[in-house]
Amino acid sequence: MFYVKTLDHEIVLEPVHFGPKLKATIVRLLKEHVEGLALANYGYVVNVIEVPEDQIRSGIIEYDTGNVVFTVKYTALLLRPFLNEVLDAVVTQCNALGFFAFCGPLRIFVSKHSMPEDMFHGFNHEQDAWVSDDKEVVIAAGSGVRLKIKGRTVEQGNITAIGTIKDNYLGLVDDGEVQGD
């Protein structure tokens, strides 16, 4: 789920940066640091929406280094997977154990055990795709699937999830041919 939240971040600046463009530098560095990062409790920072410059408080000089620490408040667009959340994701890779799908930066693995029964043995090595027994459903790289998040793993700066398409209204929603690539 995407949501907007105001967060804090600390930026350490060397004295070189002090000058008229100080605040711009802070904003730039903040974006560099934070965007794309997965915060354990909040999910992926997709975008820094706003950094109110008036809320950048004056910094504190570190005694040892001479660097200055600024605490910056910013509003960010976050993507956080919730358990049992239903998402649309794009399949990027299929292997014999299941397939990987990406929803933005979030990687979701769908195991063959989490596929409908008629796909359990349906991995096709030639196509690198999961095919249902009746050949109706073909999930290959590029397909869009609707899946349900069943679990998350939070690592340092990264979140991965596992999902299932074994439920009503889940599964292939786009065979990938329409969208071209």
Place this chain on the structure above:
Amino acid sequence: MSKKFFRPPPQAMDDSDSEEDEEELLDDDAEVDDEDVTEVSPPNKSKPTNNANLSESDDDDDEPDERPPKRKGRHIDNNGNADARSSNKRAKPTSFFELEAEASDSEDDDADDAAKQLHKDSEQMDEEAREIIRQQDRRRAQAGGRFDRSVAEISADIENRHRAQRRVRPPMDRDDEDDFDDGGAPPDATPEGYTAVAQQSLVPSVSDPSMWMVSCANGKEHELVCQIMNKCVAMARQGRPVGISSAIAAQSKGKIYLESFSEPAVVDAIQGVRGLLQYTMRLVPIGDMTTVMTVTSRKKPVQKNEWVRMTRGHYKHDLALVKDVKESGLKCVVQCVPRLDLTLADLPPAEARMRRKTVRPPQKFFNPQEIAALGRHGLTRQRFPGLNLYCDYFDGNYYHDGYLLKEMTVGSMIKACTDEDPPTLDELQRFQRRQSKQNEEDGGDENEGSKMAASLLDELSDLQGRTGLGKTKTGGGGGLLIGDTIEVIEGDLIGMRGKLVSLDGTTVKVKPINANVDLGGTDEIEFLGNQLRKYIPVGAHVKVTDGRYANETGVVVAVEQLDGETDFTAVVLTDVTNKEISVRTSQLRESAEVASGQDKLQGYELYDLVVLSGGGSANEVGVIVRVGREDFTVINNHGIVREIRPEELRGKRNSTSQRAVALDVQGNQIRASDSVNVVEGPHKGKTATIKRMSRAQLFLHSQTRTDHAGIFVVRSRSCVLAGTRTQARGATPDSGVSPFATPQSQSRGGPQPGRGKRDDGLIGKTVRIQAGQWKGYLGTVADATATHVQVELHSRLKKVMVVRERVAVAGDKFGATQEQNRMVDVNPNPIAPTTPFVAAGQTPMHGGATPMHGGALDGDTSDEVWQPGGAVDQDAVKDDDGWGSTANDGFGSPKDGDSDGWGSTSDQPKGWGTYPAVKDNTVKKEVPSTNGNGVKREQAKREMEAELDTEETPGWYMERVCVQNKSKDKQGVIKEIDPATKAAVVEYEDQTFETLRASELAMVPPSEHDTVLVTGGNEIGLEGSLVCVDGSDAILKDANDEFKIVEISFLAKVKTI
């Protein structure tokens, strides 16, 4: 003990005498047995010495505690039936000996030892020895006598005593008496208790015979001992007894032990016994004697219907079932799923051998029809030797019901499945699947096989119940821990989930999670352990706590209940290896922990770059993709996956990999942990991170790959560095930033403080000085101002200030890089390159030490450019055309043909060496020019070149270098080079001068003893005299009389001033 030696020497060494005695004794014993079983001292102790240890020891063990009351009894009823033996012994000389020995046995204290010493001293060694031998003889006779009793009686007897012994003493002590016994302790005992003190007294002392160790061939031990025994008997019969008291084949391989009081006796005994290495004879220290006889509890012997694992060959780690045990547990017949490679027979022998080594055929049941269908011969029905089974016999192996039946050596070929390593569900299913199928198939036929299969199936399920699967059922709740989430599986509250609050024996308290359960006021409910199961939700991150996959972590992707199982099985996708494993939920625990380093084995970890030994090639390296219990799976630099034991590894090369730099297909430098795209080969299109690299082989790691822990092997030239391509390669304005900077160097140069200057990008770059005194030198920019740069020369310990315009970026901070200018996609606008090097050739590592070649990509320009600072093609060297004077060949455009570095017409002598393709080119291009009109042509050429705003000059193009005018075949020396026009004033040998351009000149190849200047490579700038040329390397002596090895293509002959 030595008291026995008081006995008067026997009348004769005749066995028959004593045998008679013993037989009488035995008869008496037998009677006694009937009357009073517990009182019996069974005579079975007298086996042949070499394997008598156990039973004899039993007897002796019994003695010490038992003796006093018994002794009393015996003395009282000396003539009575109950102690017939002692009375007998009394009556004859031999019996006296026995009694005395007994007495000595019962003595525990030191006083007795002292007494023994005294006695012993007064004895003659010979006599002692003879005593012992006699005693042995007697024992042997007793062994004969044993057969008077029924086998059942004897075995019952042994069992009784064994049980008694088990009750009382720890197994370790047993060996002590073994020693004692072999040293000649009298065989007399009753099955009663022992004390540690009594045991202590049995430890050999100086008064006992010494022990010698002799080496022999492995496996011959028993045979040799028997030989020695026979020899002893024979010698004794001849009246020349060998003075040894025993010969033993203990558990140690390749060694036998002899006991004797004298060393010559031992030498005598082993003299002439073939197979014994006499010179290896060595005295065993008294302290070690017990160790020799220590019976280490042998590895659990395999039994019929047990699961075992193979340890060798293709079947390594495969599960097998013991069908029969042979040779008292040394060998057994196992049944396993065959791994047949039917393609082998079609391959030529060499290939087949390779394949046999590298490819592990998959498990597949044997199907005779399939074999027949393939048209293979040699498929017959045969009886399996030793088993009453008719099997398919194919290719030297027996197959029964699709399974392979094979006789294996226990220990070396198979080992029993231990508790830590029980058959997994997977394996059992693989083993079992066939059977259910077979049942269905054969059910209709009602043939012999179906019955067999049915019974086998029963056996299997029975075994399955006994091994791993049953264990958890009895575990009382199956590994529940406080804090676990549980689910009620029995009773009224079935399906309820809760948290485990406390555990108390069989009952557990649970705090329900769902609030909608009416608990009647309490918030904890008690359950029996077996009413609950651990609840592991799909998606949970878990750690395996037990069993084969212990300590693996991963995410649960499914939880399912297998047929006929009460326990649930979770399918876990492991974190590190991305494999699916099936684990019982009772063995799981929810945990956020990620087993990252996973296992270590002998210092090696997952993803280590290791050097492999063996396998032919000396430099085989690989990356560990699985760490097993005792071996690794390694993917080597050819992408072949092998199982390797730690001993086969010869160290890690992780640090080398960390330092290594390779070039991708576009000449970018790539390093470990860079992300690359694979552009060709079987892995084309994949994006992965470089985990390790070895030379040009990259071990790429992809998170989304499941096999081999995500590692696959690709040549560096098949990859493209991912990301930042466009910035790196576009028509970069000459801002001083190297267009070839790697992403790291760029990112490093990113938002760094303290750089306000326009040209800060140049600092740290490797540049080549283009003109002036230092022309041709490579160096690193140490500082830069608006007009000048300070260059720290690579070859001289010197910093020079150079006008900014006179330096050209030749690489990043790691060394010189050059770009292939023919690559159209790289530089779409070659007419107006900003610096000569923007589109120049290749990217040699570290200052161009490594010759690389990019020109091969475009054949028709065939510019084997000789460029200092790296870029010398191997072929060029080989073809000897490296010396061609090739200034700005085709730098403008190929149509300007005249600027071709090979620029002479076909009828004119070339610099040296010819290159057919080039020649053709040249001829075509030079059509308009007329012979002998050299000057005109030169003029035209000069004009043309003047139009080009830059010109590349070869590295040797500098003052003092000996050159040859290509058109005139005249040799001279460059006196001066005009920095603006790049024209050189050449002084010919005849003191005439001419101004020529680089393209008109060819370098004079240096010959031995010439003074040469190094124009490229690591030694650039070095001057010395050429000593000799060895292939492509030249050895030169510098001013300090030191010898340097330089690539010959880097040398330019200079005129000594």
